[in-house]
Amino acid sequence: MNKHPSISLKFLLPLLAAIIAVSPLAIDMYLPAMLAIASDLNTSMPMVQNSLSIYLLGYSLGLILFGPMADKYSRRKLVILGLSGFFIANVLLPFAMNIEQFLSIRFFQAFISSAATVVVPGTIREYYGKDTAKGLSYVSMIMMVAPMLAPSIGSVLLLAHNWQLIFYVLSAYSLVVLILVIYALPEVNRASANSSDQTAKLSNSGEQVKSAQDFTFIERYQIVFSNVNARFYIITSMMVSLAFFGYITAIPYVYLKVFNVSETWFSVLFALNVCGLMSAHFTNTRLVTRHGSKVMLRSGLMLACVSVSALVFFNYNELSLGYTVASLLPLMASISMIAVNSDALILAQFPQQSGTATAVIGTLRWGAGSLAGPILAYFYDGSALPFAYLMFAAIMVVLSCQAIIHFKKY
Known part of the structure; x- marks a missing residue:
């Protein structure tokens, strides 16, 4: 099942779950702070609530762009790009002076983070092959802890200090995951990902079938x-x-x-x-x-x-x-x-x-x-x-x- 023995699946799956959990955390952790954010930024509650729709829009557009890129370029580098951008956005959000700045940074936060999360299912497929559903279930099971705990964590942080602390904690989380990715996440060997009949077949005209990199x-x-x-x-x-x-x-x-x-x-x-x-x-x-x-x-x-x-x-x-x-x-x-x-x-x-x-x-x-x-x-x-x-x-x-x-x- 594990075609890449350089890393243990027992460590890889929690790491992948930690990567994909950035979006549930970014969506759920700040929900208890919406009223405080609206007050500090001198705006209405519906405007702050719009930040959730803005996040979903940015995330969807990011998937459209980064999905095909994950098939052509280094998945590991895309994860590093996504987590780095997510880290920067969380550092910037506490410094937003108005709702327009807040919404713009939230859009960037969602858009860039999709570069990291879009590679996770494909990476699981490379390691699990025909047992992909098993790997996806493990990651989903681990990841569900994030939306379960995120609102409570946000409430505690809000009571302990202010809404800005929520995004500082998110930035610290993404930094830890980024460091783990840099040192532990291997690059997928794309040669093994492509079946031999897909890369070696010849068409009726004698031309070789396109490789994954050529599409x-x-x-x-x-x-x-x-x-x-x-x-x-x-x-x-x-x-x-x-x-x-x-x-x-x-x-x-x-x-x-x-x-x-x-x-x-x-x-x-x-x-x-x-x-x-x-x-x-x-x-x-x-x-x-x-x-x-x-x-x-x-x-x-x-x-x-x-x-x-x-x-x-x-x-x-x-x-x-x-x-x-x-x-x-x-x-x-x-x-x-x-x-x-x-x-x-x-x-x-x-x-x-x-x-x-x-x-x-x-x-x-x-x-x-x-x-x-x-x-x-x-x-x-x-x-x-x-x-x-x-x-x-x-x-x-x-x-x-x-x-x-x-x-x-x-």
């Missing part, structure tokens, strides 16, 4: 989007992202307003679902090498279909909170299992364009996720039903995509 920026995207099977897995990834962000968007209202739970119980129930997500990733690491990503994806999809149907039934009949919690726990676990295995199946089809494929997955996933808020707002009726219907619709689209892939074989 242009546009050609890399054409290759990804022209793969019919990959399209359905990409749609699958988009729909589970829509479901996940639908959960993130709606669950505070559902728990706090519809079911009238306290803030303390909300935190407990939210953490319970995060534990469910982590358990699903752990289960996937144990079973995916034995059964394969396709079987694990379909198993997760079967569980999702049952759970989301139960969620709709319970809320349509206005049953108590316990029923919704009981349906959401397996539903969110199954969504995470679908996501990680669909990503692995996409990457498996693009050994020479893993960076581009990662960019496509990331950009479309964030784009689909951003639709959750407007959809829920449009169908708002004061109940949890719009949320349940959104989750159901997303899972049904996934089911349709997987049915098409399955029956195309026959």
Whole structure:
């Protein structure tokens, strides 16, 4: 499984998780400080909230640029570039004098950090090969600690000093990870990444097939989007992202307003679902090498279909909170299992364009996720039903995509 014996996977995976965690930390850690930032910069709360949308926009645009570059240039150097830029941005943010400067630096912070994170799935693929889903599950499981703890860390730092300290801590974190990358992250041997039949085949005219280094920026995207099977897995990834962000968007209202739970119980129930997500990733690491990503994806999809149907039934009949919690726990676990295995199946089809494929997955996933808020707002009726219907619709689209892939074989 490990084609690069120069580094232990036990050390590599936490390092890759630390790299990809920069975005969850940058998104979640400053949330408790938004009011303080608005006050210090003499602006409104909605303007500070816009910094989250600005970050998502910058990150998506960065993925589009750096994804193809990760297939052609040194991945290690891209990680160093991304972490260095992220470090600089965090040092500059506390010195912002107005909201315009703050938003501009946040855009740069997100854009440049994507250079580091976009290489992670491709790097995992090089080390894990056909067991890519196992590596992705390990990294996701480790990385989930970041969004779990980030808001609490931000609150402590805000109470200890001020909102500027949050970004100083982020800069210190990125500096530590950068040093570890410089000394420990190896460069991928691209010769081993390309299968011999891809680099040695001859066309009918006798010309050699292009190597990974010869494709242009546009050609890399054409290759990804022209793969019919990959399209359905990409749609699958988009729909589970829509479901996940639908959960993130709606669950505070559902728990706090519809079911009238306290803030303390909300935190407990939210953490319970995060534990469910982590358990699903752990289960996937144990079973995916034995059964394969396709079987694990379909198993997760079967569980999702049952759970989301139960969620709709319970809320349509206005049953108590316990029923919704009981349906959401397996539903969110199954969504995470679908996501990680669909990503692995996409990457498996693009050994020479893993960076581009990662960019496509990331950009479309964030784009689909951003639709959750407007959809829920449009169908708002004061109940949890719009949320349940959104989750159901997303899972049904996934089911349709997987049915098409399955029956195309026959």
